[in-house]
Amino acid sequence: xxxxxxxxxVGSGGIxxxxxxxxxxxxxxxxxxxxxxxxxAVMQRGFEITSSDHGHIQSWRPTEILNxxxxxxxxxxxxxxxxxICTKNVPDVGPSLCQIIGPAVTSRHTVITLIxxxxxxxxxxxxxxPDNIILSGVSRIDAHEVSPGVIEQKQKDNLHIGAFxxxxxxxxxxRRAAEEFVKIYRxxxxxxxLHEPDVARDRWSKLVYNATWNPIxxxxxxxxxxxxxxxxxIDDLLYPAMKEVLKVSQARGCLLPMSIxxxxxxxxxxxxxxxxxxxxxxxxxxxxxxxxILGEVIREARAAGxxxxxxxxxxxLCSGIQWKTKKAKGLVDLAKNSDAI
Amino acid sequence: xxxxxxxxxVGSGGIxxxxxxxxxxxxxxxxxxxxxxxxxAVMQRGFEITSSDHGHIQSWRPTEILNxxxxxxxxxxxxxxxxxICTKNVPDVGPSLCQIIGPAVTSRHTVITLIxxxxxxxxxxxxxxPDNIILSGVSRIDAHEVSPGVIEQKQKDNLHIGAFxxxxxxxxxxRRAAEEFVKIYRxxxxxxxLHEPDVARDRWSKLVYNATWNPIxxxxxxxxxxxxxxxxxIDDLLYPAMKEVLKVSQARGCLLPMSIxxxxxxxxxxxxxxxxxxxxxxxxxxxxxxxxILGEVIREARAAGxxxxxxxxxxxLCSGIQWKTKKAKGLVDLAKNSDAI
Numbered sequence: 001x002x003x004x005x006x007x008x009x010v011g012s013g014g015i016x017x018x019x020x021x022x023x024x025x026x027x028x029x030x031x032x033x034x035x036x037x038x039x040x041a042v043m044q045r046g047f048e049i050t051s052s053d054h055g056h057i058q059s060w061r062p063t064e065i066l067n068x069x070x071x072x073x074x075x076x077x078x079x080x081x082x083x084x085i086c087t088k089n090v091p092d093v094g095p096s097l098c099q100i101i102g103p104a105v106t107s108r109h110t111v112i113t114l115i116x117x118x119x120x121x122x123x124x125x126x127x128x129x130p131d132n133i134i135l136s137g138v139s140r141i142d143a144h145e146v147s148p149g150v151i152e153q154k155q156k157d158n159l160h161i162g163a164f165x166x167x168x169x170x171x172x173x174x175r176r177a178a179e180e181f182v183k184i185y186r187x188x189x190x191x192x193x194l195h196e197p198d199v200a201r202d203r204w205s206k207l208v209y210n211a212t213w214n215p216i217x218x219x220x221x222x223x224x225x226x227x228x229x230x231x232x233x234i235d236d237l238l239y240p241a242m243k244e245v246l247k248v249s250q251a252r253g254c255l256l257p258m259s260i261x262x263x264x265x266x267x268x269x270x271x272x273x274x275x276x277x278x279x280x281x282x283x284x285x286x287x288x289x290x291x292x293i294l295g296e297v298i299r300e301a302r303a304a305g306x307x308x309x310x311x312x313x314x315x316x317l318c319s320g321i322q323w324k325t326k327k328a329k330g331l332v333d334l335a336k337n338s339d340a341i
Numbered sequence: 342x343x344x345x346x347x348x349x350x351v352g353s354g355g356i357x358x359x360x361x362x363x364x365x366x367x368x369x370x371x372x373x374x375x376x377x378x379x380x381x382a383v384m385q386r387g388f389e390i391t392s393s394d395h396g397h398i399q400s401w402r403p404t405e406i407l408n409x410x411x412x413x414x415x416x417x418x419x420x421x422x423x424x425x426i427c428t429k430n431v432p433d434v435g436p437s438l439c440q441i442i443g444p445a446v447t448s449r450h451t452v453i454t455l456i457x458x459x460x461x462x463x464x465x466x467x468x469x470x471p472d473n474i475i476l477s478g479v480s481r482i483d484a485h486e487v488s489p490g491v492i493e494q495k496q497k498d499n500l501h502i503g504a505f506x507x508x509x510x511x512x513x514x515x516r517r518a519a520e521e522f523v524k525i526y527r528x529x530x531x532x533x534x535l536h537e538p539d540v541a542r543d544r545w546s547k548l549v550y551n552a553t554w555n556p557i558x559x560x561x562x563x564x565x566x567x568x569x570x571x572x573x574x575i576d577d578l579l580y581p582a583m584k585e586v587l588k589v590s591q592a593r594g595c596l597l598p599m600s601i602x603x604x605x606x607x608x609x610x611x612x613x614x615x616x617x618x619x620x621x622x623x624x625x626x627x628x629x630x631x632x633x634i635l636g637e638v639i640r641e642a643r644a645a646g647x648x649x650x651x652x653x654x655x656x657x658l659c660s661g662i663q664w665k666t667k668k669a670k671g672l673v674d675l676a677k678n679s680d681a682i
Contacts, residue, residue: 216658216661219560219658219661220658220661220662220664220665221661221662221665222661222662222664222665226664226665226668226675227661229664229673229675230660230661230664232657232660233657233658233660233661233664236653236656236657237653237654237657237658240650241654309581309650309651309654310650310651310653310654312577312578312651313578313582313650313651313654313655314654315577316573316574316577316578317557317560317561317574317578317658319571319573319574320557320560320561320562320563320568320571320574321561321562321563323561323563323567323570323571323574324561324562324563324567327567332570334567334570
């Protein structure tokens with residue numbers, strides 16, 4: 001690319017802001033960040049980033065700070081080469097992400113990168129943007145926005161990028177798009193971003209953590225380090241729940257080694273006391289991402305005829321909690337005796 | 342009995358106070374209530390009771406108000422004919438109820454009545470007081486202490502009494518003790534108290550509710566009426582969890598009809614929005630009674646070789662929550678890397 005890639009990044013919280021920073025840092029991209037809750041704070045003071053990769057950065061600003069997704073009208077404007085989505089993924093609460101980014105997408109041109117958790121998250125994008133390349137981003141990073149515009153990245157960045165298979169498009173072209181994104185992201189140095197062509201395996205691997213630690217910590221209100229002090233929760237719940245994830249992934253053609261269970265349980269030092277994102281969301285009264293990290297696993301299990309009694313129980317409890325949050329936000333019609341979830 | 346029966350009642354919250362009132366109301370018993378958190382309030386103003394059975398009663402006082410279990414020394418005092426225990430049952434947090442009531446028990450004389458939830462609650466009593474009759478009380482009443490000394494009883498009283506089988510004692514004598522307790526309780530009129538000799542069946546029947554509605558409402562923070570608006574929680578969690586309870590009860594020799602599931606789901610009008618006791622306890626930061634209403638079911642299932650993946654998952658989540666409460670109350674040694682639950 002002769003000029004810098006033009007990137008629109010939606011969802012500039014912890015992971016999104018670190019991604020925006022990395023993308024600009026190597027001088028191969030210019031990033032327009034769409035902010036919502038932190039817009040005023042960042043307009044005034046920029047981002048304050050404390051990063052295990054980049055140290056302490058005061059008043060960092062991306063090329064452009066926006067408070068809404070821009071309409072690309074084509075009259076002289078450069079189209080977005082990439083749209084990077086780092087928002088929470090809560091498909092059970094509208095409007096959809098496809099609707100939100102729609103006005104900024106240029107058909108056949110914009111590469112859409114989903115740095116988000118869960119399974120089958122590409123499906124609505126492949127339907128809405130059938131002529132665009134959709135990339136998978138699997139981030140293993142403990143980065144959070146601790147107050148508006150203040151980002152803490154405690155673990156080294158570790159981002160895997162690969163193309164979600166779009167049968168309408170040339171495979172090589174999709175692979176090259178993933179490689180190009182990795183090149184831009186890595187140019188800044190001091191960060192780990194890899195091309196991982198086996199997207200399914202990558203996402204199932206992360207689900208071993210996300211479909212289990214996340215809801216179990218959320219439902220108990222106990223972080224990972226503390227839960228590991230309570231043998232019974234680990235042995236009688238976490239471990240068998242992870243085994244169910246492996247059974248489903250295998251039935252869907254992705255054979256993960258049993259050793260991934262112990263690796264995932266012990267991936268952080270016990271002293272680290274990680275509060276998974278779903279527990280954080282619940283504590284803040286936010287919606288939780290249970291549909292893509294649990295619901296889709298259960299739907300895949302059903303399609304494959306695999307029983308998942310533990311994951312199904314946890315999923316139903318999460319659905320109840322989501323209903324409560326909807327009710328608290330006035331989104332439930334209590335007069336209607338039907339499933340409002 | 343020539344004179345009134347002498348009753349010591351421990352745990353005068355919602356259910357306990359209604360029991361104390363009913364026992365005294367028929368003039369066949371004099372009740373000494375042991376109070377803790379509400380002692381000062383009741384000493385000053387008596388109980389205020391609003392009851393669907395008895396109407397509004399201001400400043401009711403039992404025969405005696407105590408702030409601790411008395412030591413029975415025998416020198417001229419009348420022994421207690423009955424000790425009625427209506428406290429929460431949290432065996433995983435000491436001291437044990439047997440230790441607490443021990444000083445007031447007269448061997449071979451005092452009949453101990455446990456108006457409490459759960460399975461196998463009689464076991465420690467049969468061990469500690471092998472020569473005493475132990476009665477089971479299964480209460481189906483929505484009675485709560487809304488502030489210290491202020492009791493609301495919203496549903497009609499419905500108490501089942503039967504003897505826990507003590508193999509050392511004469512069966513007829515145990516049956517007669519149950520009948521005598523029922524007679525005293527019913528003497529006041531306007532209340533339902535039945536002799537139910539099949540204690541096991543009685544307790545398993547109530548577990549269909551307690552082992553499922555209780556933890557599911559507690560874990561989601563959603564009451565029964567609201568949960569019934571969310572079809573997925575009822576169909577995919579409550580219903581299969583109740584089926585597991587029935588499977589275990591059958592394996593332990595108690596065949597309950599499948600119809601009990603629908604009856605238990607719909608036992609209250611959907612508008613009633615019942616907050617089960619475990620949800621209330623969690624909201625108040627109190628310990629939960631998961632050991633006797635879930636843990637024992639799972640241990641019975643294991644002994645019978647019955648799989649209970651859903652109940653086991655719910656139980657493990659409850660164990661995590663109990664650990665958190667213990668931690669909040671300073672009862673967990675975090676330096677010790679072992680199961681503190």
